[in-house]
Amino acid sequence: MMVRALATIAVLVVVAGAGAQPVPRNWSDLTPQERARAWDNYRRYEALPPQRRQSLEDRYQRFQAMPPNEQERLRRNYDAYRGLPPQQRQQFHEKYQRWKKQNR
């Protein structure tokens, strides 16, 4: 009985830990470099048409709702994507277009 109770508690703790959302960072928490990056991206965002902005807004909500390990996986994939040489990145984009057609 005792063992079962402890196991339940352990499972609950693990589940709660895995699903815990990271606390959003405030502007004041950012380093000067992070602020500069955010500012650059803000200006790019402001230049986008409203529909595109709305689309990014929707994605932001979905990204925020993802578990931390999924967010981390996307960040890792982004680092890998960004690290591709231009030619390989172009090739990846072509594959992406093809993959999209296949999955529609």
Next chain:
Amino acid sequence: MRCHTAQRLVIAAYDGELPSWRRRALDRHLAACEGCRAERASTDGVLTAIDTLAFEAPMPTRLEQNVLRDVRKLAAEEEQGSAFGWLRAGVPVLATGAVALLAVVIVRGIEEPVGPTTTAPPAHRDTVAQVPAPSSSARVLARKARRVPDEPPPALVARPELFMDLPILRNMEKLQHFDAIATTDTDDGRTPDAGGTPSNG
């Protein structure tokens, strides 16, 4: 479906974000509406062009070296400038100190004609000398940070993470299906290239 709704959904369809029933409705509308088909073709063209833009262009070595040399030169000039600036600032301080010293000597000379005169050191000079000059790297950082306005827009302050993660959001579908995309065959049947080690979980 109305044209307005269809055109609103075209971007979401491009990103593969529409549920299948919505997608079918859009496809039906596009099949019947030439105007929306043209709009969609135009949007697809623009979005494809945006997606293929490089985030960071590779910098030619020569350009990089020139920029670094200019930065070092600028930093050295600023270093010199700050030294002369200190001197320029120091002259009035020294003059004030000398006048104060003279005044003390004169006043003491009047009040205490007998005994040794004490000279008060100019307090300002010590204070100025103790202020450390900022390092070059700190100045470069500060210069970078200066690009951000003192009062950033409320939308930026409210959700800085949205803007920090913007490149990820722009490529979200690609990143979510990174491995599947990487192993997709290309049109000419070339061997799939995994292109990195990220995982799809």
